[in-house]
Amino acid sequence: MQLLEKLKKLGHKNTGIRDFCIQTIRFKKFLENARSLLDLFEDGREKFTGEYIFDRHYVVSLIDSVVEQLGMMVYDASVLAPDRGEELYAAYDRHKLAAANLIESNGSRPNAGPSESLAADRDDPEYQLLSDALMWFNGKNAAAHTTVMELMKKIFFFVIQSLESPGSPERQALSEKSTVLAADKDFYLIDLWKDALALPETQRSVSDFNSVPLRHLLMDVDETGGKAKGHFQKSGAWVAAASEYQLSLNTLNPDFQFRLETLASGYEPSDFIFIFADSSTNLDTLLPKGFHVENSDYGRFAWNLDVSAKTIEDSLMIIGRNLFG
Amino acid sequence: MNEQPLKIMVIDDENIVGKRLKPALEKTGDIVEAFEEGETALARFAQEPFDIVVTDIRMEKIDGIEILERILAKSQRTKVIIITGYATVEIAREALSKGAFDFIAKPFKPSDLRQIIERASKELRS
Amino acid sequence: MSIYPEKAADHEKEYGFRFRYETLRSLLNKNGYALQILSDLEADLNHMHHYDKRIKRPIQRLITESLLMAQELNLMTENHYPDLYDVIFQLRNKTDQLFSEDHAETGQPLVWQLEEQTPPDPALVGGKAFGLWRLGKYFKDHVPPGFVATTAAYNRIIEDNGLHDRIRILLNNLDVTEDATQFQSRTRTIRQMIRNAAVGKEIENGIKEQTERLARQFPDTLWAVRSSAVSEDGTRSFAGQFDSELQVETDDLITAYLHVIAGRFTDRAVKYRIHHDFREVDTPMAVLFMPMVDAAAAGVVYTSDTKAPDAEQMVISAVPGLANRMVRGEVPADTFLVSKGKKPAITRMIPAAGESKEAGTVDYIASEKILEIAQIAAKAVEYFGHDLDMEWAIDKTDKTDKTGKTGKTDKTGRVQLLQARQLNIASAEDGPTVKPSQRKDTLPVIEGGITIFPGRAEGPLTVLGPADDLSGVTEGAVVMVEQPRPELAAILPKIAALLVMEGNPVGHLATLVREFSVPCIFRLGENAGILSGKHIISVNATRRTVYAGIRWPGIRERVLARIAAGNRHQKKSGPLYDLVLGLNLLDPDAPSFKAKHCQSVHDTLRFMHEMSVRSMFGFGDKQSRGWHKKSRKLVTDLSVKLDLIALDHSVPEGAKKVLPEQVHSIPFKALWRGVSDQRLIWSDRWEKEMRGMPADFKEAVLGGNRGPRRASDRNYAIVAKDYMNLNARFAYHYAMIDAMVGPGTEHNHVHFRFRGGGAADENRQRRARFLERVLRESGFGVDRSGDLVTAWFRRYPRKDSEKALELLGRLMVCSRNLDAVMKSDDAIKGYARYFIDAQFDMFG
Incomplete structure (x- = not known):
């Protein structure tokens, strides 16, 4: 049997929901790794623009950390989207090489002699290296497809595509069990840490489900609601995989790609909200202010990272109103 | 800071540090001289002592520890502040045990160094 | 999907191999992170209440790591351990259950009297009552009696009345600045809900019992009912004063109690907390009742x-x-x-x-x-x-x-x-404000030394000279001394942290420090003297950093809680301890070493680590073929058989054999320097004495095939430029070293595991104790149970990490046959001394 087949067939009989839960939890980890990567970009930018005094070592270890963190993302992606693993690792290796070249070429550049010491700051090799590194991370003027950010977007797209492909074993598992369908709304409801062990005996209702973000999302949606309205009407059935402070929401409608991931625990600084939607979706009418939005060939990404759980909960209410209201 | 301006010497062979620090430290009216060569700096120090010496720990010809020792041998009251790179805590510890006033790790903001200098000047003037 | 259809099979094999590399790396990486959470929890669980919400998140994180490791192990082994999933999901559900259970069952009093002798947990009685209790200890005649409806009572009321989510949701969609009327109506609703809440019989009776007790001393007294919370910003804000009800009749106490709790949700208090982003209901409130002072x-x-x-x-x-x-x-x-x-x-x-x-x-x-x-x-x-x-x-x-x-x-x-x-x-x-500095980049005043016990603490600094009287040391102080002396043991139960300029990490005091779980750094060096001018200092013993002033909000309370808990002699046990930290799978050769027998998160980690390493080297498994193809034999004169697999280009490609100096892996090079140390003696007495005997007889004599590999099998090391994972069987024992040595300090670690041997059980244990002793003295953290030794050396700069690896190299060679030699317990000490004094000829 080929390896890819094996990877695909990992889940044997009746473990579809369990695998769905594990993959959803891994996806959350994947997002955490992405977040750390963005934090590294930010750190570099801050040092570059913020009058900091640093040395070459700082830049080298920053580049190193980016490679390390990107590797973790690529690994998660290769588990979440096994078909894409090889392609992603090839791209990763290219970036690893690019990182090594970046460090080497800068190191071989002759140090500015005393006569040049009045040259502009940006000519200092450390600053040059950091500038090059930032360009490599997510420079706006960098040649297409050469930035880490570009690869990140690609990874995201592959992962989401794979998770949501109708043929994925996890997706298929949803239709196996009728008790995961909510009693009150057009929702598949999965308790991430409980349903993996045993499926509920009877149908649950969304309004009783113990997930703080899910409750916020649906706070202003009336009892009969749950079917999306307006331009989101085409959304069809939803899948909500949740735990106390966590929510992973997406739709089964093949024509409308939308995914929302959030952690809003208030206990640690890793709370976040992340949204992916296909290019046809107008995020402006959906999201409250304050989101960072990235458009790409693959679709639209939006996130809000450095926010309190309360802000996330407020955002969820607005998004809920706009989606289902 | 309406007292006498401080005389500050900055030594770093990476030149970037001196170049960026000098204007930043001069903003508060202190007198700053920057050097890229340890020997040149020490020769200048021999002519006239400085209140505060800020030196990188790792330099090609003379390292910061040696600078520290030679400065303190000449002028006990001078406060020597050591700039350390990443993960050179060990050396920083050595520097402190040899009488350095304090150390600051890169990356840092000039304002962070400013705070240390203010502490040093407080001690100088007490 | 393949780009080169004609080569698809080859290609896929290549990638399959790569994927397994990366999977192992990811798994070991997670294992290292999980072990770190585990050791933090170990310290926390020692002194925090086990239902404390602050340890819920790290436990959930730990279980998440464990679950993902299980997935990775299953990816490596063709889904060989599906049982792990059930075990881990169950662990999560069981721990969740513990956190949501009625806290009264965990023995938390709902009502507590101020004149109690045993120190209370500040988190239970509130800061004000805790402060008064301490005052009462010193000024018995100047503190009026009283009692507290604890945070457990608060939680009970919130739970019984189903208020938790209702309050949160009411608060969460408030926008203070935009709609003042809405804001007021929401907070009014919350206050109403609380005032209308039912107070359970148990709490009511507790309050009644206390008032009757005090009525004997203060007949017909009126009462003061006040929040016991210390205002959160640490400055004298008067917000707390609004939570008081004075001149209360005995019959109205329950009403007054609810009013005080409701006072938590006045517009002003809520605005303040929303502004500071506090979680309302998650910070429960204790309420203090005292007879009115006229x-x-x-x-x-x-x-x-x-x-x-x-x-x-x-x-x-x-x-x-x-x-x-x-x-x-x-x-x-x-x-x-x-x-x-x-x-x-x-x-x-x-x-x-x-x-x-x-x-x-x-x-x-x-x-x-x-x-x-x-x-x-x-x-x-x-x-x-x-x-x-x-x-x-x-x-x-x-x-x-x-x-x-x-x-x-x-x-x-x-x-x-x-x-x-x-x-x-x-x-x-x-600086001009009294708010604790939370700037990430504030620099430590002092950095370095050796961690004796990890953890953070802060408190007033007391510098003790050799002749200073210990009785003057105050509770919660950070104590600094030049030399450790045994008398210091007397103050360990009450101090926040201990800093020692010199000190022997294996000395008596260090042992006691660990026993009392006091955050402690040894060998800070003389320059620590510059601390003596500081009033309050903050210590991070895990990272070996000391800062001036208050640095971490909440740490002071945790420190005092630990001291109080220490005085209560809390044991390292309880249901949460058993589910998370307990270790039951000790012997990898035992038939019970199975996924379904894992009872704790710790068990799952140990099991997965063992199994991933075994799978990596495919003991008798068809999976091994891929690896053998990639492996290179190490050429050496020493009697060590070692195969290397490089994760990157740290071993020359193409050649079947490599010399140690051709291996460009920092940790491997360091270890090899130790193993090949010229001073070591390599006479394998057992091998010599048994030369010529049939192999199976040899095995029978030496304890047989107890390990995962036969003695004749080769040992393997996975290497990369900054990484090494070595699994060795030098002589009938099993040793594992996992090391990351990079340019930074943050990710550096050296983990060591050692188990087994050919000799009798007690001799094997003696060797384990020898290792424990040597490693402790060399600055490692060590955990030993039976003949299994686990040691770690984390977050040290490259040089220190390399030295640690050199030491391990020497230690592995020297201890090869020690189990056969150490006939008595006295030998442990002696051999440890020989090793530390570099008398390697004693190990021939």
Whole structure:
């Protein structure tokens, strides 16, 4: 049997929901790794623009950390989207090489002699290296497809595509069990840490489900609601995989790609909200202010990272109103 | 800071540090001289002592520890502040045990160094 | 999907191999992270209540890591361990269950009396009651009795009435600035819900019992019911004062109690907390009940002048009657400045109205009472070890007269202390604000040394000389000494942290430090002397950093909780401990070493680590073929058989064999320097004596095939430039080293595991104890159970990590046959000394 087949067939009989839960939890980890990567970009930018005094070592270890963190993302992606693993690792290796070249070429550049010491700051090799590194991370003027950010977007797209492909074993598992369908709304409801062990005996209702973000999302949606309205009407059935402070929401409608991931625990600084939607979706009418939005060939990404759980909960209410209201 | 301006010497062979620090430290009216060569700096120090010496720990010809020792041998009251790179805590510890006033790790903001200098000047003037 | 269809099979094999590499790396990486969470939890669970929400998140994170590791192990082994999933999901559900269970069952009192002898947990009784309890210990006659409805009672009420989510949701969609009316109506609703809440019988009875107890001493008394929370910002904000109900009749106590809780949700309090992003319901409130003091005068004393910290004077403000109107700012107060020192004197009196005078009096309080307050306050500062902000009152009717007759009814009544909390002084060094510095980049004053016990702490610094009296050390102090001395053991239960400039990490004191779980750093060096000028310091013993001032919000409370818990002699056990930290799978060769037998998260980690390593080297497994193809034999004169697999280009490609110097892996090179140390003796006495005997007989004599591999099998090391994972069987024992040595310090680690041997059980244990001893003395963290030794050396710079690996190399060679040699317990100490003194000829 080929390896890819094996990877695909990992889940044997009746473990579809369990695998769905594990993959959803891994996806959350994947997002955490992405977040750390963005934090590294930010750190570099801050040092570059913020009058900091640093040395070459700082830049080298920053580049190193980016490679390390990107590797973790690529690994998660290769588990979440096994078909894409090889392609992603090839791209990763290219970036690893690019990182090594970046460090080497800068190191071989002759140090500015005393006569040049009045040259502009940006000519200092450390600053040059950091500038090059930032360009490599997510420079706006960098040649297409050469930035880490570009690869990140690609990874995201592959992962989401794979998770949501109708043929994925996890997706298929949803239709196996009728008790995961909510009693009150057009929702598949999965308790991430409980349903993996045993499926509920009877149908649950969304309004009783113990997930703080899910409750916020649906706070202003009336009892009969749950079917999306307006331009989101085409959304069809939803899948909500949740735990106390966590929510992973997406739709089964093949024509409308939308995914929302959030952690809003208030206990640690890793709370976040992340949204992916296909290019046809107008995020402006959906999201409250304050989101960072990235458009790409693959679709639209939006996130809000450095926010309190309360802000996330407020955002969820607005998004809920706009989606289902 | 309406007292006498401080005389500050900055030594770093990476030149970037001196170049960026000098204007930043001069903003508060202190007198700053920057050097890229340890020997040149020490020769200048021999002519006239400085209140505060800020030196990188790792330099090609003379390292910061040696600078520290030679400065303190000449002028006990001078406060020597050591700039350390990443993960050179060990050396920083050595520097402190040899009488350095304090150390600051890169990356840092000039304002962070400013705070240390203010502490040093407080001690100088007490 | 393949780009080269004709080569698809090859290609896929290549990628399959790569994927397995990366999977193992990811798994080992997670394992390292998980072990770190585990050791933090170990420290936390020692002194925190096991249902404490603060340890819920790390436990959930730990279980998530464990679950993802299980997925990775299954990816490596063709889904060989599906049972792990059930085990891990169950662990998560069981721990969740523990956190949501009724806390009363965990023995938390709902009502607690202030005169209790055993120290309370501040998180349970609230900061105010905790401060009063401490005052009561020192000034028995000056603290009125009382009792507390604990945070457990609060939680019970919130839970019983299903208020948790309702409150949160009401609060969460409030936008203070945009709609003031809505804001007010929401907070009103919350207050209404709380006032209407039912208070369970158990709490009601607890309160009744206490009031009856106190009624014997104070018949017909009225009550003061106040929040026991210390205001969250640490400064003297008066927000807390609004949570008081005074002059309450005994019959109205329950109503007053609910009103005080509801006071938590006044517009002002809510705005304040929303602004600071506190979670409302997750910070439960304790409420303090005390008989009203019939006050002739009352006020506040600051033990230092916040406006002139260096002035060596206290500031006492006073009003006639009760103080609450003063602290609310309704009544202006008279202020007395009192000089500190042996004979305090009033140096200045600033009346509420009128001119300031050199010294003076007011008609409602006698000067000697002001001085008595100052004296008590000065003593309290000594006991607490920091400046205080205390509330006082002069009792009009001194009821302590045991004869039962009415006492004096004048302005010279007894001084009563009603509250004490830390006073933060904004000195020039701390900057203009008293808010704790939370800047990420604030630099430590001192960095370095050796961690004896990890953890963070903060408190007032006490520097002890060799001759200093230990009895003067205050509770919660950070103590610094030059040399460790055994007498220090006496103060370990009550101090926040210990800093030692020199010190032997294996000495007696270090052992005791670990036992008492006191965050501690040894060998800080002489320069630690520069700390002596600091008043309050913050210590991170895990990272070996010391900072000036207060640094981490909440740490002080945790430190005091630990000290209190230590005094309660809490044991390392309990259901949560068993589910997370307990270790039951000890012997990898035992038939019970199976996924389904894992009972704790710790078990799952140990199991997965073992199985991933086994799978990696495919013992008798078809998976091994891929690896063998990639492996290179190490060429050496020493009797070590080692195959290397490189994760990157750290081993030359193409060649089947490599020399040690061709391996460009920092950790491997360091280890090899140790193994190949010229001073070591390599005479394999067992091998020699048994030469010529049949292999199976040899195995029978030496203990047989107890490990995962036969002795004749080769050993493997996975290497990369900055990484090494080595699995070795040098002589009938199993050793594992996992090391990351990079340019930074943050990710560096050296993990070591050692188990087994050919000799009898007790001899194997002796060797394990020998290893434990040597490793401890060399700065490793060590955990030993039976003949299994686990040691770690984390977050050290490259040089130190390399030295640790060199030591491990020497140690593995020297201890190869020690189990056969160590016939008695005395030998353990002796051999450890030989090793440390580099007398390697003793190990021949």
